[in-house]
Amino acid sequence: ETGVTQSPTHLIKTRGQQVTLRCSSQSGHNTVSWYQQALGQGPQFIFQYYREEENGRGNFPPRFSGLQFPNYSSELNVNALELDDSALYLCASSAGSRETQYFGPGTRLLVL
Amino acid sequence: DQQVKQNSPSLSVQEGRISILNCDYTNSMFDYFLWYKKYPAEGPTFLISISSIKDKNEDGRFTVFLNKSAKHLSLHIVPSQPGDSAVYFCAASAVGGSARQLTFGSGTQLTVLP
Numbered sequence: 001e002t003g004v005t006q007s008p009t010h011l012i013k014t015r016g017q018q019v020t021l022r023c024s025s026q027s028g029h030n031t032v033s034w035y036q037q038a039l040g041q042g043p044q045f046i047f048q049y050y051r052e053e054e055n056g057r058g059n060f061p062p063r064f065s066g067l068q069f070p071n072y073s074s075e076l077n078v079n080a081l082e083l084d085d086s087a088l089y090l091c092a093s094s095a096g097s098r099e100t101q102y103f104g105p106g107t108r109l110l111v112l
Numbered sequence: 113d114q115q116v117k118q119n120s121p122s123l124s125v126q127e128g129r130i131s132i133l134n135c136d137y138t139n140s141m142f143d144y145f146l147w148y149k150k151y152p153a154e155g156p157t158f159l160i161s162i163s164s165i166k167d168k169n170e171d172g173r174f175t176v177f178l179n180k181s182a183k184h185l186s187l188h189i190v191p192s193q194p195g196d197s198a199v200y201f202c203a204a205s206a207v208g209g210s211a212r213q214l215t216f217g218s219g220t221q222l223t224v225l226p
Contacts, residue, residue: 004155033213042116042201042216043156056211090155098212100146103155 002027004093004104012110013081021076021107023091031097032074034066035090037106043090049074050097078109086111115139116204118217126225131189133220135202138183142204146214147176147187150199159200160187192224 005024013019025032031050035043045058049068063079072093078085088108092101117136125131133147143164148156162169162176162185169176175188189196202217 006155033211035214035216040218042118042203042218043214045213045215048211048213050210056213058213092155092214094212097210100158100161101212101214102158103148105153105155 004091004102006089006091006104006107008107009105010108010110012112014112015081015083017081017111018077018079019081019109021078021089021091021109023074023076023093023104025072025074025091025093026102029093029095029102030072031094031099032068032072033092033094033101034074034076035092035103036060037088037090039087046076048097055097081111083111085109113138114218115142116202116215116217118200118202118220120220121218122221122223124223124225125192127194128191131187131192131196131222131224133187133189133200133202133222135185135187135217136183137185137204139204139206139215140183141206142215144205144212145176145178145185146203146205147174148201148203149196150201150219156201189222192222194224194226197222197224 033048034046037043048056088106092103146161147159150156199219203214
């Protein structure tokens with residue numbers, strides 16, 4: 001059984017650019033959630049996708065957007081990058097929108 | 113406003129002894145609590161969870177206790193092993209809409225000394 005995978009592992013961008021992060025959910029999981037973890041803090045919920053629809057969103061601006069595909073993989077897009085967007089971005093999948101979430105290894109984004 | 117708090121940034125324990133990690137929450141709507149372990153350069157790994165209708169859940173060396181009146185939960189690891197050294201996150205969620213969003217504490221770095 002394949003776990004949650006994310007790509008790329010590391011990324012460096014400059015302020016104002018756009019970035020796309022990718023996530024493949026664990027086999028049998030139809031729900032993907034995205035989290036942002038700043039240094040020294042716990043992960044913060046960005047949004048969740050269930051059956052290709054956004055069904056929950058945290059306190060993040062609209063320049064954070066996402067997609068879920070029919071195979072349940074997902075993308076996180078961030079437009080107009082700011083220095084404070086530098087963080088570890090974690091994807092988690094679950095077998096339903098209310099089930100235990102299992103995390104991928106994360107993508108570390110550095111915005112210069 | 114931190115709804116989930118882990119007040120101890122770090123904890124050191126001797127191998128073979130008990131590790132107790134604590135977590136407090138403020139939102140009385142939380143009904144499901146989880147503990148995750150995180151090694152450097154890896155994502156959080158699910159350890160154990162507990163529903164608010166229970167006060168204890170055990171899985172091998174790991175036991176989670178929930179005190180709803182005090183809005184407090186703790187993770188006990190017995191016996192502690194050097195491989196348990198990691199950052200431990202407490203997370204909580206509430207029934208609300210169709211998504212179960214996790215709210216995390218800031219983590220506790222556990223070091224188990226050989």
